[in-house]
Amino acid sequence: MDAMHAHRARLHQWLTAQPFAHRGLHDASHGIPENSLAAFRLAVEKNVGIEMDVMLTLDGDAVVFHDETTERLTGQPGTVARMTARRLENMTLLNSTQHIPTLHAALGEIAGRVPVLIEVKSDPQARRPLCSAVRRTLEGYRGPVAVMSFDPEVPRWFAAHAPAIARGMVMTTHGKSRYGLLLHHSWAQRWAARYAKAQFIAYDLKSLPSRFVQWARRQGLPVLTWTVRGEAAAALAHAHTDNIIFELTDEPETAPPV
Template identity: 30%
Template sequence: MDCIAHRGFAGRYPENTLGAVRAAAGHADLVEVDVRRSADGEVVVVHDETVDRVTGATGAVREFTAEGLAALDVLGSGERIPTLAAVCQALPPGVGINVELKERGLAADVAAVLAETDPNRALVSSFDAGALREQRDAGGWPLAYLFEDGPEAGLDRARDLGCAAVHPHWRLVDGAFVATAHEAGLAVNAWTVDDAASARRARRAGVDGLIVDSPEFC
């Protein structure tokens, strides 16, 4: 079963930063990060649409250049908002990456970064089916559809998109769900597991991976 470090184990390290990625890589099979577009067109690693929650600044991510984002302090840690390329380069051999698309229009550049940095293993996920269609058309990387309700519809959407995996909320996961997904050729990675009880439930259901906030839940 894969251990997937959610935002670089956000429960333990400053989320979506190079420090988190490097620290998480010692415990995880894949590191999950979120990507958006900066004002100057770079693919940058940050979850929210704005920088408000994770920095002392305010404003939309798209209003900052990559250099401007790199000057912001993430959660008072001294870590900065990195580019996707920098994150991929920080991954040691043997550790993969799960890139979550937080908006559309990123597919070609995400594919280019992954091709240039050649991570050991890559998976591109999103809640947005349109973003996954763009990534599918850009080619080259396995896809995963994220959802938190409507398990049957989620599986159908994943099949239609040609996904390799589904990423359901852990509350949707039971043995029947996993069996149905596997019959459709879909791996199941449950999110976001942040306590031991939900981790045990997901394991009993037979999931292929846990997307977790801290390594002790894998």
């Protein structure tokens, strides 16, 4: 087996070995908000992978946060891109004692114990500085980790500037991409995956079944699907893809195994 095929086999193995908790194993009703150190700690305890979102701060750091603005998750108004990392770290997440973590703090908590998927939430202006911030933070990190994005320029950037970091595309056929790609057709999705130099795909559950997913798996690309909630969704996901990115439901009997 040559080096390229060996690398692809290792990537496929860790991307498909265990399910990934969407934004960590969070439960707001018990004071464990999404994308918090507590959610990541619980995922490690349950031995499931972790998916998280990162955004760029005013001072060029990467923080773990999903929204462009802070109000939904903190109750305080603000725009992440206009705030420093220190200011964001001092903000408390709603109904908890948790604070917004930097990517450095999150990886320090996880410490390579479970696989990590980092979704880069970029826009054209923030793309390069955010990719650079993520790359800097990952220097020396020991543990399975990959970056992914709806923006095909993100994995393409990592292919050029940090090829050792695994990279993937996030895709859906619902709604128009902010990057100008209306990926409702299999041919457009294939083009985007090739352009991005993607090594895996994270695909919207609502877009399954998919001819593109069938094509990607034939190419040897691992395909994960999001966001899986409940038994019926898990069955659909496992019928068409290689792994799931899940959230726990309120009913224990319908939750994906952890």
